[in-house]
Amino acid sequence: PSSYWFEDFYWAVGAFPISGDNGGYVPTYEETSWGLFDGPFTSEYVSTDALVFVGNLAVTEVDIQGYPSHSSPLYYWQAYNVLGDPSLVIYQTQGEVNNVNYMDVLPIGIDFFEVSAEPGSYVAISFNGTLHGTAMIGEQGIVEVPITPIYEPGMADVVITKPQFQPVMNQVLVTPLDGPYVTIDEFTVDAGGDGVVEFGETVLITVTLENVGSDPATDVEMTLSEDDEYITLMDDSEEFGTILPEGTFSQTYAYSFIVSNSVPDDHLFELAASITADEDTWESSMHMTAYAPVISAGTIQVTNDDNGNGRLDPGESADIGVTLDNDGGAVARNLSVFLSTSDPFLTINVDSDTLESLEAYSNAQVIFSVSVSEDTEIGHNVLFDLSISADNDYNTTDSFTLSVGLVLEDFEMGSFAGYPWEFGGNGPWTISTEAYEGTYSAQSGAIANNQTSEMYVSVNVTTDGEISFYYKVSSEASYDYLRFYIDGSEMGAWSGEVNWLQAAYPVSQGEHTFRWKYEKDWTVSNGSDCAWIDYIIFPSVSPPQYPDISVTPMSLEANVESGGTAEENLTIANSGEGVLNYSVIIATGSRQSADFISYKLGKGEVDTRPGLRSEKDFGGPDEFGYYWIDNDEENGPDYDWIEINSVGIALTGDSMDDYSWGSIDLGFDFSFYGNMYDMVNICSNGFITFTSSSTTYSNQEIPNAGEPNTLLALFWDDLNPNNGGTIYYHGEFDRFIVEWDSVPHYGNGGGPETFQVIINANGTIIYQYKTVDTGDGCTVGIENATGTDGLQVVFNSSYLHDEMAILFYAEDPWLTVSPMSGSIDPDGSANLMVTFNAEELEEGEYTASIIISSNDPDEYNISVPVILTVGADMIVEMTVDHFENWNMVGLPLAMEDANVMSVFPDAVENTMYSFGENGYEQEQELAMGAGYWLRFDEEGSNTISGEMVSEITVNLLENWNMISGCSESNSGWIDPDELVIPNTLYSFGENGYENANSIEPGLGYWVRSYGVGQIIISSDIGLTKSKPVSLDGIKYANTISFNGNTLYFGVEIPDREALSYGLPPKPPAGGFDVRFADNMKCMKESGMIEIMNNSDQLIISYNVKIDDAKHINWVLINPVTHEEFTLTRQGVLEVSGEISNFELRKVPEIPESFSLSQNYPNPFNPVTQIQFELPRDDKISLKVYNLKGEEVRNLVSGTYRAGYHTIRWNGTNQDSEPVASGVYIYMLEAGTFHSVKKMLLMK
Missing domain, CATH: 2.60.40.10 (Immunoglobulins)
Incomplete structure (x- = not known):
């Protein structure tokens, strides 16, 4: 936050207890209330006035909660005003389309207007500038807008708006209705003696109909229908007799329906009403809500x-x-x-x-x-x-x-795994041995001024009770506080020197969040500058939902030739009830035969251990691949001191001897020994760590399993800032600098020393030494997370001098894991890709551990040992599986004896075939890069031994080729001439051909080429490098599958893509295959399906999406039995017998009876469509008449085939002259069938 007043921050993004610049920490959306910015995205605060209102609410909440502030909330209510239209809605992006529908005509004299639109839409009806009615659309998505009747013809304005939706501004014709027009005036329900429709009830409906037309409606009848699984109509039809113009007619208990016992609560449903009178029909509906207990x-x-x-x-x-x-x-x-x-x-x-x-x-x-x-x-x-x-x-x-008994958290597990603790602020809480009882407690994180350290837990309290806990504080009195909150409300605050005391507060049943926060003000640090919490007694709570982690495999071994790479999968699964959060640390092994033994000196004791130093001005690599070089070497770094004592943040404390500050934000992710870090801890004794809060003054040799680890040891010795000097840190976007400025040694150990570390976002580290007084008793170097690998520049020996610089850098690591962290839902899993890179490694064996930390309370850390063997020509074993009958195979390894029976001893002799210019040819020897057909009598596998091959060149002929890959799985190839036709990589399985996404070692594949040439298959390639082609032609196609092998139909494939949908040559006899007769896997119209069936039963599944409900049927025909199967939507067929083909045919649907539909649109200007249905071939006529009975246009005259037909009328007479606005009649005659309907032409 950089606002002048804290309130400006609150006003913009919501209430949150910030302090100073908040240490650069930006709270998340979940941590704040609504402010002006996020209010309109998550609420109904969408107008300009509402935005100001919600911002002022946030400022007011800050005042109520007592968060840090600069001004009064009253000022904001007085000063922040909208100088303009307060109802103006700001759109966050292009508005969505509001799906609206309303009455085609507004009859003169009617007092309602029915509209359907998105719930929450506003509707307004006006006429000649006068507002006649308004309404808001409810959850049902439909409303009858009550309006003041309009008594003159014209055009009424219909305006429908909803925030973030495109406004609808249309007009509707206001006109007197010719003839009758009957609609539902009102209805009431009697449901168990009340007007509430409830589960299991029989409901009676009383209905009043109104005739808003100009003529009497005779023989009026209304029929109800429903399409709802929870509603069953019992009495669905009632006669209303004759209703005069502007008259009404009521029928008591005219209809009844039963509500299902299983209806969900607050269930919206509709009863559709069809009202008829003589030859007229009107559609209406009744909307209701059914209720059930919950x-x-x-x-x-x-x-x-x-x-x-x-x-x-x-x-x-x-x-x-x-x-x-x-x-x-x-x-x-x-x-x-x-x-x-x-x-x-x-x-x-x-x-x-x-x-x-x-x-x-x-x-x-x-x-x-x-x-x-x-x-x-x-x-x-x-x-x-x-x-x-x-x-x-x-x-x-x-x-x-x-x-x-008690629901207790006393941290005696030595971790936070007992409950789902979460942390916030600038430094996480840690486990401490400063305990009220037992061994452990929780201690607030090491933070600087204007920073906070928080821990909190959310639980479900099952019954009213209280929470109690013991707390201890050592801070600047009246300024630096430990605060406790329940659901964001502060319950207590303590500062100064407070020994262990208990606090207790009542808690009601329900979901609650308990939060402890230690916060510092702008300056001064007293005491230990922290707080402790222990022995928390919760009220009765539901057991926390814990995750349960498992990792497979539990160890990894890889054999890679020198300069090669390999990949393995590591799977983390969560079989628990809670979300699993995990992170990965890579710990490479050390070439040391044993770790150095830690030796702890007494405070001020003279160190007599012998020193070690490099005889050169450079060193490395360590096991991971780090090197170091100093500026005394010709190619070493330049000494370039960066002074930060005027811009950096000074670290302070009451007693800074043997003290650690952290966690401090780096400002970027930093890669160190293969792991990513964004926080550091700074120790007064001349070192930095990424994970440890150790303050040990006894420097050790590197590497060392004891703390501290993840170590940057610049000048690790017993230093004492209490006796002088200052430690500063300063962050920039791509580097982080820590400086020890004139810091003396403890006691009479010498000094002062001035040195700094520069941590660069690019992964390099630079130590710089401005002045060195006594440098022969320190350790300089770096160390990994487990203390098993590191680089030591010097230990207890003269080496450092004034104006010196040391650079640490790493080559690419030989072991990487991706991703390094994540979350897994219950019953979920995640695959981690483990990559071995031997490009820079010498021959030999390399060891490491992949350490997986998680919030599983039973397995907080899981270590997966890793062994990489690097050799010049590695002989490896590989298992290739096969199924019974024909398989497509390849040679996965380089072998001296590549005879088919040596490689695949379980195969049937003399059954291996390659494919070339002359078709299939029998072979005895396998070659890398070629694919083959090979037959096996039964399912099984073969173990093959040979040398790994990471790259091969494959020759291609024009059209189809059988190929295989190299010794590692990959998903593509290098295709410099763009020969490979997209979407044509096929594998073969028990159910025939299928598109493949990767090339697996030991298997054969088909691929199609535009011409003759070469491609390169390499283990280093992740994606096919070929010209991108859109292959969405079958995305929306109908599908039909035979024993799991899918074909596509009902779509037209562009010529440029046709080759991509062809199928490879048929497999040998005995293999399963299905295709259209032209060797395609898709077709548009009718076609023959050819089947090579190796069983006596076919399972046929289909999904018809195109042409469904368009009066078109797809029919599957057995040409032997002539049995026909109509494919409608989705289904499954089982067909027995030896079947070699089917015919798939597209045929029109035949209506069951004659029918004439209402024209659409209606009203129209000037074109409308008239649809009619014929159950048989017949001679018909379709004519248009005016209200005088005069023929206006003969649209159709002649014989039409059975089916569904649509005719367009463009509003012209027989002489092609436009006709006037008004009501017209159209009549269909077909044999003895006659039907007449009305339509309205409106210009």
Whole structure:
């Protein structure tokens, strides 16, 4: 935040307890309330005035919560005003289309106008500049807008708007209706004696119809229909007789329907109404909502317990009161409630209770009795199950958990794995040995001024209770505080020197977040500058949902030839109930035969250990690949001191001897020994770590398994900033600098020393030494996360001098993992790609560990040992699987004996064939890069030994080629001449050909080429490098599959893509294959399907998306039996017998009867469409007449085939002259069939 006032920040993005510049930390959306910026994206605060309003609300909340502030909220309410239209809506992007529909005509004198649109849309109807009616569309998406009737013809304006949707501004014709026009005036329901439609009820409907037309409506009848699985009409038709113009007619209990017992609550449904009178028909509808109970367990109370503390304890009996909440809109009657548990430590004495009724949106309590075993452990969680039943077959279940005794978090696991703790602010809390009881507690993170350190946990409290905890504070009194919050409300705050004390606060049942935050003000640090929390007693809570991690395989070995690469998959699975969060650390092994042994000196003790130093001014590589070089070497770095004492942040503290500050944000992700870090800890004793808060003053040799690890040791010695000097840090976008400015040694150890480290975003590290007074007692070097690998420049020896620079850099690592972190949902998994790179490695064996840290409380860290063997010509073994019958194979390794029976001893002799210019040819020897047909009598596998081949060149002929790949899986090739036709890489399986996405070693493939040439298949290639071609031609096609092999139909493939949809040559006899007769896998119209079937049964599945519901049928015909299968939407067929082909044919659907449809659009100007249906070939005429009965246009006259037909009329007479606006009649005659309808031409 860089605003002048904190309130400007709050006003823009919402309330959040910031402090100073917040240490550069920007809160997330979840951590703040709504402000002006995010309000319109997540709420109805969308107009300019509402934006100001929600911003002012955020400022007001800050005042209520007591967050840091500069101004009063009253000022914002007074000063921030909209000088313009307050209702103006700002669009965040291009508006969406609002799907609207409304009446075609607004009849004169009518007092309503029906509109459907997106829920939340506003509707306004006006005429000649006067507003006649407004309404808002509700959840049903339809509304009858009440309007002041309009009594003169013309055009009414219809305006429909909704924020972030395109406005609709149209006109509708206001006109007197010729003839009758009947609509639903009103309706009421009687549902169980009230007007609420509830589950299981029989509902009676009373309807009033109104004739808003100009002529009487005779023989009026209304019929209802429904398309809803929860509604069943019992009485769906009623006669209303004659209704005069502007008259009404009511029928009491005219209709009835039954509501299903299983209807969901708040279920919206529609009853469609068709109203007829003589030859006229009008469509209308009635919209209703059905309700059902929604019952669940609410507040849980423990009463009548033996010791009266309101919780279950070992060895006691108690009553459990369960409040049942009915959040549904229907009453539940005659409830029976049963309680059960499978917990061996709990006995239910009274397991049932009843309620006469539970009204809608109400609650009531049921009581049970239980006993707890004396052997139950404190903190044991008991899961209870509730079974609830009521009239009308209502049944539901729920569960809740109660804890026996205290629900405790005392951090004695030595970690935060006991509960789903989360952390925020500028430094995470850590585990400390400064405990109230036991060994461990939680300690706030090391932070600088104007920073915070937070930890919080969200839990479901199952019954009213309290939370208590012990706290300890050592800070600047009245300025640096430990604060405790429940759901964002501060409950307590403490500062200064406070020894262990207990705090307790009441907590209600429900979801709650408990947060502890240590925050510092602008300056001064006193005491230990931190806070501790221990022995938290929660109220009864549901057990946290923990993840359960598993990793496969548990070890990795790879053999790679010198200069080569290899890849392996590592799978992390989560079989638990909670989300698994994981991170990966790579720890490469050390070439040292053993780690150096740590030796701890007494404070101020003289170090007599012998020193070590390099005889050269450069060194490395270590096992990972790091090197170092200093500026005394010809190609070393330049000494270029960067002074930051005027721009950097000074680290302060009450006692800075043996002190660590952290975690401090680097400002970028930094790669160190293959792992990514964005935070550092700075120790006063001349070193930095990325993970450790160690403050040890005894420098050690590197590498060393003891703390600190992930180490940058610039001048690791017993330094004491308390006696002088200052430590600064300064971050820029691509580097982070820490400077020890004139810092002396402890006691009389010498000094002062001035040195710095520059951490560059590009991965390099530079140590610089401005002045060195006593440099023969320190350690200089770097070390990985486990202390098993590192570079030591000097240990306890004279080496450093004034104006010196040392550069650390790394070659590409030999082991990488991607991704390095992630989250996995319950019952999910993630694949990690492990890459071995031997390009810079000498022959030999290399070891490492992949350490996976997670929030699984039982397996916090899992270590996967890794061994890489690098050799000049590596002999490896590879297993290639095969299935029974014909397979496509290739040679996966370089072998001296590549005879087919040596490579695949399980194969049938003399059955290997290659494919060339002359077709199939029998072969005995396999060659790398070629593909072959090979037959096996049974399913199995062969183990093949040979040398790895990482790249091969494959010769291609024009058209189809059989190929194979190299010794590693890859997904492409280098195709410099763009020979390969896209989408033509095919593998072969038990169900025939299928498109392949990768080339696996040991398998053969088909690929199609535009011409003669070469491609290169290499293990270094990730994607096919060929000309991109859009292959969406079959994306929306119909599909039909035979035993899982899919063909496509109903679409036309562009000529430029046709080759991409061809199929390779048919497999040998005995293999399965299916294709269209022209060797294609797709076709547009009718076609023959050829099948090579190796079984006596075909499973045929289909999905018809194109032409479905367009009066077109696709028919599958067995040419032998002439049996026809009509393919409609989706389905599965089973066909037995020896079948070698089918015919797939597209045929028109034949209507069942004559029919004339209403023209569309209507009203129209000047073109409309008229559809009619003929069940047989017949001579027809379709003519248009005016209201005088005069023929205007003869549209059709002659014989038409059976089917569905559409005729267009362009509003002209027989002489092609435009006709006037008005009502016209069109009539269809076909044999003895006659039908007449009206249409309105409006210009």
